[in-house]
Amino acid sequence: MSDRTRVYITVDVECAEERMGEGRVKPPIGYDVRVWGRLVNQREPLGIERIMRELEACGLRGTFYMEALGARYFGVSKLREICTALRSRGHDVQLHMHPVQRVADFMSRGESRAPDDIAAYTEAEQVALLMEGRSLLAEAGVPESEIVSYRAGNFGASNAIWGAMKQAGIALSSNYNPCYFSKNCRMRLNEPALGLFRSPESGVWELPITNFTELRGGYRHLQISAVSVGETIKCLRRYRALGVREVTLVTHSFEFFFLDEPERRRGRPNQINLERLRGLCRYLQQHADEFEVDTVGALGQRLLRGEETARPVRGAYPRLGPLPYARRLAEQALKRVAQRVSFK
Template sequence: MRTQVAITIDTEFSVAGAFADPERRRPIGEANVTCPVGGREQGLGFLLDTFARHGTSATFFVEALQTAWFGDEPMGAIVERILGAGQDVQLHLHPCWTAFRDPDWRSLLAGGHPDDNCDGRATAELVVLIEEGRAALQRMGASKPIALRTGNLRSDRNIYRAMAACGLPLASNVGLGLNRPHDPALRLRGGRHWIEGVMEVPVLSYGQLAIGSQPADRLFTITATSTAETEGLLWAAREAGAQTIVLLTHPFEFIKGDRLDPARQRVNRINQRRLERLCAFLADHDGEFESASFAQAARGWLAAPDEPEPRLHAPLLPVLGRMVENKANDLIPAL
C-alpha cells in the first residue's frame, strides 16, 4: 500500500481588520485567494498550474460563511475554477463572518470581536452553521460536501456530533501544532480516528527540538516545513507504516509582504519552490507515495478502523536550515 499524502488548501476570503477598524477597513475577497503579483496569480493560479503539471490531486477546503458579506458569486467563480481543474472541494467554516448579517454589525463590536471558533458551541448551533455553509457551497456549484475543516483548527466533541447529525462523515479539524484541544483524546498528531461517528484525519504535527520560541510540536505546512524536512518526514512516515499524511497550506502562503497593500506584495519564491518540489517528489516516487484528495480517499478511509497517529520527528540539521531559510525569506524581498 502506498502512503497517501493529502495536500489541503484552506481557501478563504479575509476580514482584513474590518472588526478592528470598521471605519477604514473592509474585507478582501478574490485577491486573498488569487494573490496577484506582477500581473500573474501567485495563489490559486500557481496552485492549479503546479498540480496540473505534476498530476497532483488536492483538496480545497472552501470557506462558505463569507457569503454574509460577499454573496455567492465571488467564491462561486473560484469554486468553478477549482472543479474545472479536476480538484476536490470540501467545506471550511469561519463563524465570525455571520456577524455581517446584522446591518448594524459595527455597533456589535463594542462587546468585542465576533467569536471565530467552532469549539465551545452547542451541538444545535453547530448544526445550523454546518447546514448554512453546506447550502452556500452547493449554491456555488460544488457537490454535497463529505468533509469539514473548522476555522483555526479548533475541535471538540460537539463539532463531531453536529457533523454526524448533518451526515458529514470526514473531518480534518485537528492540528496539534497550532491548537491543543481541551479534550486530551483529541490531541492527535496524525493518522485517522473515529470520533462520535465521524472520521477525523488530522493535519500532521511532527516533533522538533524546542529551540528558543520554537515549540516542540510543529504543524506540517508549506511555510513551516522546508523541503529537506518534508522529504525526511515522508520517508520516515513510510518506514513507520503510516498510511495517511495531511499537509495544510493557503493560497496566500505563496506571496509575502503587506497583505493589505497589493503594491507591497511579492512572490514568495521559497514557498513556491517547496510546493513544486513536494509535487515532483510525489510524482517521482509514485511506487511509495500517492497524492490523494479527501473525495478520492473517502471510501477506503470510511471502511477502515482507526489508523494510529505517527510519531515523526524532524532531525536537527534540517530544522536549523529551515530556521535560517525562513528568516532570510522574511528579510530579503527577492527570495
C-alpha cells in the first residue's frame, strides 16, 4: 500500500424543498438550477459541470453523494441525466438522502414536514429508506454493486445508522462529523478517531468528515465553502504528520454560485469558493507524491474485497494557527457582501 495520504473530495448533490422566506412559500428548486446551475443569465452551467471541470483540469476525480429520494418529486429521468454525466466522466456516485424532498411541495399540499434527519426514524424505517434510496439510484443507472457508501442529509445520523446500513447491505458510512454535534449529528465515540474506522456495533466502516479544532474552541470541518485554502492545506499537512491515512472534504453542488432569483433562474459565480476549489486541486496535483485523491466508491470496494483495513489515529483534533483563520474571516466577510449585492 502507498504511504501517501488519501484525500476524498466529496460533493453532496441535492435539490431544495419548499421553504418559507420573505413572508411567503418559496417553491422547490429542482435539478436544473440547484444541481446543474443552469441559469438564464450565464453562458455556462455553474454547478456540477463546473466542479467536474475543475477536478478534471488537475487529473482528479470526486465522489458525488447523490440525493435520491427527491427523484420521487423532481423526476427519475432528471436524476438519471446527472448520474450518467458523472459516471461517464469517471466520477463516483454514492447515496445521499433528504427524506423531506420525497414530497418537496409539502406546504402547498397542506401536509406536515417529514423529518429530514435519518436519526429521527426507527431502525426499521432507516433500513427501508436506505433500500429505497439505493433502488432509486439503480433506476437512475448506477449499478447497485457500485453503491457502497451512504451520507445522511444534514449529517443527521446517530450510531444506529451503522446497524441499519448493515441490514441494507451498504458497507461504508461517511457521517461522523464533530462540527455538527451541536446541530444534527448524533453520532458519538468514546474517543475521537481521525481517519477511517470500523463501527463497534456493526462492523460497518466509517469515513469521518475531517475536522480541526477552532482557535476559540469547537470544531470546524473541511468544507470548501467554510474554510480558506490555507486552512485546508495546513490541515492536510497536520493530518499527514499525525499518520492519518484518510482526509475527507465536503462541498455541495450549489456552493459555487449565488442564486439571486431562483424562480427566474438568475445568478452568478461565487468566485471565492471557486478559487478555494481551484487552489485545493492545484495543491493536490502539485503534491501528488504525498497526497492521493481517491474516491469513496473505490475505498469501499477495496474494503469489501479485504484489500484494506481501517487504521484510525486516536487523539485530539489538530489546532491550526491564527493566520489561515484570519484569512478565512476576511474571505467570509467578502462573500457575505457579495451575496447581498444582487446583479440582475
